[in-house]
Amino acid sequence: MGLTDAPTAAPTGAPTAALTALAPAVWGSTYLVTTELLPPDRPLLATTVRALPGGLVLLALGRRLPAGVWWWRALVLGVLNIGAFNALLFVAAYRLPGGVAAVVLSAQPTFVVALAALVLGEPVTARRALACVLGAGGVALLVLKGAVSLDPTGVLAAVGGALCMASGITLTKRWGRPDGVGLLTFTGWQLTAGGALLLPCWLSLEELPDRLTGPNLLGFGYLAVLGAVLSYLVWFRGIARLPAVAVSFLALGSPVVAALLGYLVKHQTLSALQLLGIAVILLAVVLGQPAPSPSRETT
Known part of the structure; x- marks a missing residue:
């Protein structure tokens, strides 16, 4: 059954959470792909190629454009979930060590807890508060591994990306999808909107690389297919079926995968404290999921 504008009543559970967690896992690999395969200093090119081609393909497959209020809703969601978020993600990835960029971005569950309370009426429970504290502590343990150069622009970009992701999760949950619109079409709207907004920014602020190598093409293909189309399909499916806060904690898997x-x-070392940090992050993810309830029924 398709999700309507009402953000309710879809089945939840461990299988849904596990599938949704694949999206942040793929995004965690983005940092390695960016630094190892893509042309240097081209964050807007990488972001545009990641979003726009896949969005256009999904639009062609769905053969349906937004209508009415969904023109501006799709634009807002495309900016938050795709355009602004991915631009900031790539700026952070280019200017910070991969694990550090992912860790700063993982601050978004705390933002979602606050936004979900204000916008969705999801309560700020002791369990969620503890998960936020553990998540922050875990990422601190993961990132503190001796002297690390933190570029201020990269840190600001990562924080901005976390805010965009938090707002995108909350509004996607709030608005749902219009009746009769499938997940492929809904994802295509957002990828196209985000990519179309990024296109003029890229053309005006960056130049094309002198040449594209085989590894460059492989990296762009990975980002477009796995890093955008497939990952956003499972991500938006998860937002429809899980509480917004639960989805936000799944994103903590991204820094774990990056590390x-x-x-x-890259043969980087992991200290005992960093391994403890990974364990604490995983505990925070588990605590961030809905507490089991005997009265809760799934269909």
């Missing part, structure tokens, strides 16, 4: 890839691929 583990740094260890496995």
Whole structure:
């Protein structure tokens, strides 16, 4: 059954959370792909290529444009979830070590807890507050590994990205989807809106690379297919079926994946404190999910 404008009554549970968590896992690999495969100093090119081609393909498959109020809603969601978020993500990825960028961005669950209370009426429970504290503590343990150069622009970009993600999760949950609009079409609206807004920014602020190598093309393909189309499909599905706060804590998987890839691929070290940080982050993710209730029924 399709989700309507009412942000309610979809089945929840561990399988939905596990599938939704694949999106932040893929996004955690973005930092490695950016630094290892993409042309240097082209954040807007990377963001535009990530969003726009996939969005246009989904639009062509869905054959349906927004109508009425959904023109501006799709634009707002496209900016928050895709355009502004991804631009800030790539700026942070270029200017900060991958794990650090992911860790700063993972501050967004705290923002979602506040926004969900104000906009959605989701209560700020002791369990959620504890999850926020553990999440912050875990990411601090993960990032504190000796001397790290923190570029102020990169840090501000990461914080801005966290705010965009938090607002996008909250409003996506609040507005849902219009009747009769499938997930492919809904995702295509947002990818296209975000990519279309980024296109003139890229053309006016950046130049094309002198040449594109095979690794460059592989990196762009990875970002467009896995990093955008597939990951956003499961992400928006998860927002429809889970509480907004629960989805936000799943995003904490992104810095964990970034750190583990740094260890496995770039041979970066992981101290005992960092491993403890990963464990604490995972505990925060679990606590951020809905508490089991005997009276809760799924369909």
